[in-house]
Amino acid sequence: MSLNYVKFSPGFEAFMPKEYRDMVEHGPFGKKTTVSQMGSFKEILEEHPMCAGCAMTLFIRLAVIAVPNPEDTIMVGTAGCGRLAISQAAIPFVYGNYGDQNGVASGLSRGLRIRFGDQPKDVVVMAGDGGTADIGFQQVLHSWFRKERFTTIMLDNEVYGNTGGQESGMTTRGAVLKMAPLGKKFEKMDMVAMAKIAGCAYIATVVPNTPRRVESCIKKAVLIAREVGPTYIQAYTSCNIEYAIPTDQVMADAKAVEDDRYKFAEYVSDEAKEYLTARYGYKEFVQKPAAAVTHA
Amino acid sequence: MENVSVIGTQNKKGQVITDPRVMMNEAPRTPSFYTGSEVIKEAVRRANVDVMVAYPITPQSEAAALCGELFAEGYIGDYFRGESEFAVMSQCAGSAFGGARVFTTTAGPGTLRAMENFPMWAGARLPIQCIVTCRGINSPLSIQPDTIEIAYLMNTGMLVWHAETAQDFYDWILKGYMVSEEPDVHLPLALCCDGFFVTHTKDTVDLTPADMCLPPYDPYRSPVPCMDMECPPVRMMRDPFVMKSNYISYATHASWQQEIWAAAERSRKHTIAWLDGLIDTENLDAEVLIVASGTAVSQGREAIRLLADEGIRVGLVKIKTLRPWPQEELREATKHATHIIVPEFNVIGWLAREIKSTIPRPERVIAGPRVCGGMTMPPEIIVEEIKKALGVRSEVLAGRGG
Ligand SMILES: Cc1ncc(C[n+]2csc(CCOP(=O)(O)OP(=O)(O)O)c2C)c(N)n1
Ligand code: SF4
Ligand SMILES: [Mg+2]
Numbered sequence: 001m002s003l004n005y006v007k008f009s010p011g012f013e014a015f016m017p018k019e020y021r022d023m024v025e026h027g028p029f030g031k032k033t034t035v036s037q038m039g040s041f042k043e044i045l046e047e048h049p050m051c052a053g054c055a056m057t058l059f060i061r062l063a064v065i066a067v068p069n070p071e072d073t074i075m076v077g078t079a080g081c082g083r084l085a086i087s088q089a090a091i092p093f094v095y096g097n098y099g100d101q102n103g104v105a106s107g108l109s110r111g112l113r114i115r116f117g118d119q120p121k122d123v124v125v126m127a128g129d130g131g132t133a134d135i136g137f138q139q140v141l142h143s144w145f146r147k148e149r150f151t152t153i154m155l156d157n158e159v160y161g162n163t164g165g166q167e168s169g170m171t172t173r174g175a176v177l178k179m180a181p182l183g184k185k186f187e188k189m190d191m192v193a194m195a196k197i198a199g200c201a202y203i204a205t206v207v208p209n210t211p212r213r214v215e216s217c218i219k220k221a222v223l224i225a226r227e228v229g230p231t232y233i234q235a236y237t238s239c240n241i242e243y244a245i246p247t248d249q250v251m252a253d254a255k256a257v258e259d260d261r262y263k264f265a266e267y268v269s270d271e272a273k274e275y276l277t278a279r280y281g282y283k284e285f286v287q288k289p290a291a292a293v294t295h296a
Numbered sequence: 297m298e299n300v301s302v303i304g305t306q307n308k309k310g311q312v313i314t315d316p317r318v319m320m321n322e323a324p325r326t327p328s329f330y331t332g333s334e335v336i337k338e339a340v341r342r343a344n345v346d347v348m349v350a351y352p353i354t355p356q357s358e359a360a361a362l363c364g365e366l367f368a369e370g371y372i373g374d375y376f377r378g379e380s381e382f383a384v385m386s387q388c389a390g391s392a393f394g395g396a397r398v399f400t401t402t403a404g405p406g407t408l409r410a411m412e413n414f415p416m417w418a419g420a421r422l423p424i425q426c427i428v429t430c431r432g433i434n435s436p437l438s439i440q441p442d443t444i445e446i447a448y449l450m451n452t453g454m455l456v457w458h459a460e461t462a463q464d465f466y467d468w469i470l471k472g473y474m475v476s477e478e479p480d481v482h483l484p485l486a487l488c489c490d491g492f493f494v495t496h497t498k499d500t501v502d503l504t505p506a507d508m509c510l511p512p513y514d515p516y517r518s519p520v521p522c523m524d525m526e527c528p529p530v531r532m533m534r535d536p537f538v539m540k541s542n543y544i545s546y547a548t549h550a551s552w553q554q555e556i557w558a559a560a561e562r563s564r565k566h567t568i569a570w571l572d573g574l575i576d577t578e579n580l581d582a583e584v585l586i587v588a589s590g591t592a593v594s595q596g597r598e599a600i601r602l603l604a605d606e607g608i609r610v611g612l613v614k615i616k617t618l619r620p621w622p623q624e625e626l627r628e629a630t631k632h633a634t635h636i637i638v639p640e641f642n643v644i645g646w647l648a649r650e651i652k653s654t655i656p657r658p659e660r661v662i663a664g665p666r667v668c669g670g671m672t673m674p675p676e677i678i679v680e681e682i683k684k685a686l687g688v689r690s691e692v693l694a695g696r697g698g
Contacts, residue, residue: 071525072525074525076390092523092525096386096389096416096420097386097416100382100389100413103382103384103390104389105390106390107386107394107398108390108391108394109390110347110390111347111392111393111394111395111396111398112395112524114346114347114373114396115346115394115524116524138379142378
């Protein structure tokens with residue numbers, strides 16, 4: 001890794017736009033930043049076009065702060081609202097076609113490993129529910145079955161937000177949305193179960209109103225994906241526009257959805273637990289010694 | 297960045313990294329009797345490829361699997377089977393975004409399944425090489441040779457070359473990387489051949505030494521930064537243009553699209569040097585010319601021989617690159633011709649259309665004979681077409697009516 005890529009080319013400082021200068025001077029690179037310092041450094045450019053109060057934007061900001069090694073991380077995205085903010089973050093962003101993010105990430109992660117060996121270059125996918133569970137489903141599942149070593153984050157607003165509010169596979173049953181004029185006829189897809197079956201080494205469901213938890217889950221997911229295997233985070237990131245959630249109610253909605261269908265759950269494979277403990281000093285997975293059994 | 301020459305050093309497999317001009321133009325050649333699929337393997341062996349992604353579809357499956365053997369032997373950095381052609385081309389894109397030299401192969405329905413990726417590759421300036429062993433695309437399912445897919449590829453922004461023989465294929469795979477990866481080009485290459493006719497027949501091909509290989513791809517010569525976090529500026533997509541004003545958005549996209557096609561134009565000079573011209577010609581002073589690409593050129597040569605026996609002299613233009621399109625070359629080559637015969641292996645006659653839109657007096661172009669759906673093209677039907685054009689009586693060919 002070289003931090004040179006976040007420096008100005010000599011002589012060009014004065015000509016760079018202000019956002020770029022802020023990013024170079026106040027970015028998270030080479031520092032260990034946390035979500036509690038949010039606002040004191042530059043993880044994203046102000047000028048993103050997402051709707052006011054959009055919970056997805058907040059989640060993306062948290063995710064960008066949470067990645068353990070921003071100067072050596074590439075985000076892969078796809079069409080959808082999230083891309084409009086992710087591509088404004090101070091982290092390189094790759095976009096291929098709608099729904100092919102896990103294929104692009106597979107190739108990218110392998111290409112980087114061929115060029116740089118196992119020196120960590122983290123690949124993180126962030127895509128919508130439509131991009132992940134519908135149009136990208138095959139590539140998502142296959143990247144997991146192949147045990148591709150990168151993190152997949154689903155920004156689940158339970159709708160096709162960017163195209164104006166159509167039903168997705170992650171929409172809850174009965175919801176009336178565009179293209180589901182009589183209400184959705186089938187259940188919300190259980191992508192967490194599928195991640196488990198396909199062999200993800202780490203899976204978590206989170207909501208954006210618990211920033212520290214989001215941060216900790218993303219850190220674990222990215223670290224595990226470096227060496228152990230694919231990791232999956234499914235985040236509820238409401239669409240206040242399509243679900244008509246008043247902006248001051250966005251967090252209350254997140255809480256309600258958390259209690260209803262987005263309870264925090266975390267799965268960590270045994271191998272991943274061992275790896276986090278041995279390699280990164282995680283204490284939470286250390287087995288407590290079993291109480292001595294006495295035989296009378 | 298330090299500028300240390302890698303020429304003369306060895307790659308991981310112990311091959312000597314050789315100046316490509318020396319390797320292709322001066323190194324000794326060994327005649328070898330191989331199928332087209334085996335020739336693809338032999339070219340890739342010498343191409344210093346980092347990543348290949350494979351997927352089965354006739355008639356490229358064998359070549360794609362043979363490249364797997366190369367990976368097992370350590371000649372390719374990484375190799376795997378994707379889950380569909382769309383996925384394969386996305387995976388190729390990912391590796392190329394990360395700065396790897398990438399190779400893949402597809403055919404017919406695979407090409408169309410993957411299609412969204414090709415303009416994306418061109419737009420992202422990824423110099424991926426995709427071998428296209430053309431086959432039919434229609435319902436009911438066909439696996440037969442047919443070049444219809446080239447019509448679609450020609451409008452993607454990729455470089456498109458059309459090989460006639462296994463020897464072309466061998467040389468052009470290696471030369472293709474040299475052209476594609478030039479900083480002022482940096483575009484993907486669709487290297488096409490007629491499936492089965494080239495892939496599944498044996499031919500004598502002069503191979504360069506197996507212990508020589510191309511220099512590795514240098515991603516830092518790319519005109520857009522590769523996504524390895526080693527290379528400024530920090531991001532590829534500084535602003536998502538869809539959110540800007542329509543004016544900024546369309547101005548940006550329009551100028552970028554033009555730049556992609558300009559890059560294809562700039563490939564001309566490199567291609568002319570490597571392929572010794574975008575076209576090959578014979579007997580341009582003849583009144584009748586056959587202008588063709590792919591194996592239709594070989595059939596044209598046979599027809600020319602048959603006609604020579606009858607005292608009719610016919611010239612030949614072999615089109616090697618479809619993108620860049622040899623516009624000036626064709627105008628010059630067809631200057632004296634009164635009849636321009638364009639035999640093709642597809643139903644729509646895309647090559648004839650392209651030629652008609654290029655040369656003066658397009659009524660000289662006879663868009664045929666055309667065969668499709670896997671039919672072969674006996675030289676006799678080209679002979680017949682030429683005689684018809686010249687008003688010479690010919691024997692009626694069996695089954696073709698009176
Ligand atoms: C091949 C293709 N099909 C359709 C689209 C149109 N499209 C763009 S964004 C989008 C919806 C995105 O929904 P989701 O993935 O859930 O992300 P969100 O906008 O809700 O965050 C669609 C359908 C496209 N860009 N490409
Ligand atoms: S449409 Fe919905 S998901 Fe998209 S930015 Fe607006 S509120 Fe957020
Ligand atoms: Mg969505």
